[in-house]
Amino acid sequence: MIKKALFLSIIFLLILAGKSFAEPAGSVWWKLPPLPPPELYGNILMDRASTSSGVKPVTFSHWSHRVNYTCRVCHFEIEFNMMLNTTMITEEANKYGRYCGECHDGKTAFGHTKENCDKCHNGNIGYGREKLKSLSNLPKGVSGNGIDWVKAMEDGRIKPKNYLRDENKPIEFKREINIESTWIGISPVLFPHATHGKWLDCSNCHPEIFGIVEESTEDLAMEYILKYEFCGVCHGKVAFPPNNNCKKCHPKMKNPGKRIDITH
Amino acid sequence: MKKISFITIIFLFIIVCLSIVFAQLPGFRKKRPSYHEYANVLINNFSEKNNIAPVVYNHWLHRAKYTCRLCHVDLKFKMKAGGTGIREDSNKNGQYCGACHNGKEAFAPGEMSGGKTKKNCDRCHSHGKKVKFEKNFYRFTKNFPRARFGNGIDWLKAEKQGLVKLKDNLEGKSHDKKRQEEPADEVLIKPKIVEMPQVIFSHKKHAIWNGCELCHPSPFSEEKGKNKFTMEEIFAGKFCGKCHGKVSFSTLDCQRCHVKRMP
Numbered sequence: 001m002i003k004k005a006l007f008l009s010i011i012f013l014l015i016l017a018g019k020s021f022a023e024p025a026g027s028v029w030w031k032l033p034p035l036p037p038p039e040l041y042g043n044i045l046m047d048r049a050s051t052s053s054g055v056k057p058v059t060f061s062h063w064s065h066r067v068n069y070t071c072r073v074c075h076f077e078i079e080f081n082m083m084l085n086t087t088m089i090t091e092e093a094n095k096y097g098r099y100c101g102e103c104h105d106g107k108t109a110f111g112h113t114k115e116n117c118d119k120c121h122n123g124n125i126g127y128g129r130e131k132l133k134s135l136s137n138l139p140k141g142v143s144g145n146g147i148d149w150v151k152a153m154e155d156g157r158i159k160p161k162n163y164l165r166d167e168n169k170p171i172e173f174k175r176e177i178n179i180e181s182t183w184i185g186i187s188p189v190l191f192p193h194a195t196h197g198k199w200l201d202c203s204n205c206h207p208e209i210f211g212i213v214e215e216s217t218e219d220l221a222m223e224y225i226l227k228y229e230f231c232g233v234c235h236g237k238v239a240f241p242p243n244n245n246c247k248k249c250h251p252k253m254k255n256p257g258k259r260i261d262i263t264h
Numbered sequence: 265m266k267k268i269s270f271i272t273i274i275f276l277f278i279i280v281c282l283s284i285v286f287a288q289l290p291g292f293r294k295k296r297p298s299y300h301e302y303a304n305v306l307i308n309n310f311s312e313k314n315n316i317a318p319v320v321y322n323h324w325l326h327r328a329k330y331t332c333r334l335c336h337v338d339l340k341f342k343m344k345a346g347g348t349g350i351r352e353d354s355n356k357n358g359q360y361c362g363a364c365h366n367g368k369e370a371f372a373p374g375e376m377s378g379g380k381t382k383k384n385c386d387r388c389h390s391h392g393k394k395v396k397f398e399k400n401f402y403r404f405t406k407n408f409p410r411a412r413f414g415n416g417i418d419w420l421k422a423e424k425q426g427l428v429k430l431k432d433n434l435e436g437k438s439h440d441k442k443r444q445e446e447p448a449d450e451v452l453i454k455p456k457i458v459e460m461p462q463v464i465f466s467h468k469k470h471a472i473w474n475g476c477e478l479c480h481p482s483p484f485s486e487e488k489g490k491n492k493f494t495m496e497e498i499f500a501g502k503f504c505g506k507c508h509g510k511v512s513f514s515t516l517d518c519q520r521c522h523v524k525r526m527p
Contacts, residue, residue, distance in 0.1 A: 005273045012278075076516075077412050081296065088298040096402040098299060098416065165410060171519050173459055203516035207499050 032226060032243050033236040038146040039063075039129040042238040048085040056123035062238045063145045064131060070160045071234075072170070076201040077163055078102050082233050102164060142248075144240045150195055160199075173197055182221050187252035209233055299416040300324070300401035303511040305345045306391060310352075318391040323511050324415050325399060328428045332507075333475040338438045339363050343478075343506055361388070363437050413514035420469065430473065452524070456494070462524040 035041065042062030050057045065074070074080045078099060081087045087099065094101035094112050100120075103109045110116050119127075132145065138157055141148035152158045162170055172194070179189040196205070206212050209230060225232040225242065231249075235241060246253050297304070308318035326335070335341045339360060342348045348360065355362035355373075364370045365388075375382045386395045401415075408427055411418035422428045432438070453463040470479070480486050483503050491503075498505040498515055509515040 002269060002273065005270045009274060079296065079413065079416075088301075092402060093299070096406060098402075165412075168519060171461060171522060171525075175459055202518045203514075207496075212495055212499075 033228070033232075033241055035143060035241060035243055038144070039132040040126055041144045041241075043125050044084055045123065045125050046085060046089070048087075048089065050121065055117075056121045058120045059122055059124055059127040060120075061128060063135070063147070064128065066149065066160060067135065067158050068160055070162055071199045071238075072201045072204065073161055073164055075204055077165065082204075141240060142245045143243050149239075150198075153198060170197060170201055173202070177217075179217055179220065181250070187250045189249045190251055191249075299414075302414045302416075307346060307350065308391075309346055309349050311389060311391075316385075317389040317393055319388045320390050321388075322401075324401060324417075325404070327419065327430075327511075328404070328422075329431060331430045331432045331473045332511075333473060333478060334432055334434060334438065337475060337477045338434060363434060369434070411513065413517050414512070419512075455522070459526070461519070461522040461526065463521045464523050465521075 036043070044060050044062075045057045046060060047057035075082060079087070080089075080099065089099045091112075093099055094104070097105060101112055104112055106113065110119060135147060139148040139151040139155065140146060141151075149158075153160065174194040174197075176193065177191040179191055181188055207216075210216055220230050222242075224230050225235065228236055232242075240248065242249070303323035305321045305323070306318050307321055311318040336343060340348070341360065350360045354360055355365070358366060366372050367375060371384050371387065373384055375384060386393060387397070390397075405415070405417055409418040409421040409425065410416060411421075419428070423430060448467040450467065451465040453465055455462065483506060484491050493503040497503055498508070501510065504521075505515060513520060
């Protein structure tokens with residue numbers, strides 16, 4: 001009887017092991033995130049409560065906002081979550097100056113008034129797409145919006161605000177982290193805290209997406225990133241996507257990575 | 265006997281296999297409560313067992329009127345949700361919530377008005393019910409100084425500007441004591457990671473609302489150098505995390521504590 005049990009459990013283990021080994025080889029390279037055209041990259045339609053309340057969903061373009069504000073202003077200071085439709089934005093909160101209402105008050109940006117409804121509540125994810133042309137003087141990027149936002153900020157072409165209320169400078173943490181790849185033959189990732197710290201605050205990533213101890217990157221793998229987890233929370237949706245851009249994170253990689261641009 | 269060992273072996277193997285599969289669960293971002301929900305506590309020790317809706321306790325309205333110390337020291341409320349085990353009897357005897365909610369300091373469970381008794385059950389036992397509260401969070405805090413995270417309010421500043429006046433003594437319940445305005449000095453806490461700015465802990469800012477008893481001797485020893493804790497532990501709700509991140513300002517606001525930058 002015990003022999004039978006052992007036999008059964010070994011088969012069970014083998015099936016599991018076989019499944020995990022077969023998967024990377026079985027799938028055709030990676031399932032890279034599908035990319036919209038540059039002027040729609042990072043655009044979202046917010047519809048947590050709009051349609052159910054009889055108004056059209058809210059269109060939001062990240063690129064039009066990040067020209068003037070760093071990510072931290074909205075995602076740290078104003079507390080917009082990074083997952084669509086999870087922030088409890090309500091008309092009431094907006095009118096009391098929370099969320100969108102922090103800026104859209106008629107002073108900093110257009111107000112939450114009747115004549116302006118259609119500017120946000122229009123249900124059109126491509127609203128204002130033609131305005132990306134006005135940013136064509138910014139340094140070119142490989143994918144995403146086609147703009148190298150980091151370089152644009154370093155060159156002083158754009159000067160996004162760090163905070164709305166707080167005049168303090170953000171914490172400058174400059175440690176570079178070498179993250180070994182889980183695959184043999186793939187060069188390690190060099191993670192620059194300094195570049196990220198120019199746009200984000202510590203708590204945008206820590207401790208919820210990445211822990212604060214070194215072991216917290218142990219489970220990091222490209223397959224999760226491509227499913228919009230870990231780095232993929234931003235890279236693939238708003239910040240530069242991994243498509244055609246392997247070398248940007250794996251700087252020692254020889255292959256520029258054009259071959260893996262297959263979406264399934 | 266044989267059958268039992270067979271089942272246990274299979275069971276153990278399944279557990280091992282499942283733990284291998286689930287060990288690699290990727291990191292998700294937790295959903296944060298909105299400004300009006302932050303620090304709300306669901307109290308359900310006995311409510312549902314007695315077919316009453318659980319109590320939703322809001323810190324924001326109470327802390328706009330009373331110091332932390334008054335409830336957590338004088339009235340002996342534990343710092344853990346559901347840890348106090350409040351019963352209706354003790355409330356009626358003037359303990360816990362009943363110390364104030366007696367019709368004098370604050371509304372009582374039932375009030376006489378114009379010859380009729382008005383039942384106030386829903387005002388506390390409100391979980392899962394559509395209750396129209398007297399005070400709306402956003403209207404109540406409209407003029408309060410803003411801060412990020414939590415309730416989105418800078419409570420210290422609000423008190424300084426006189427927008428809230430906190431009561432620290434409850435007659436018959438509190439020891440007659442003066443508010444701790446000038447206690448021990450500031451403490452410099454050095455993080456393990458040298459690039460991180462150092463923490464300046466202000467006794468003064470903490471003691472006005474908490475007194476000494478809320479932090480000493482547990483979780484913090486009074487002895488210098490005896491307190492060793494990590495940020496991980498704080499994120500997990502220990503040490504500073506007992507209040508910060510739950511009721512007082514969030515632990516996500518790094519630079520609010522890590523203020524002393526290295527030259």
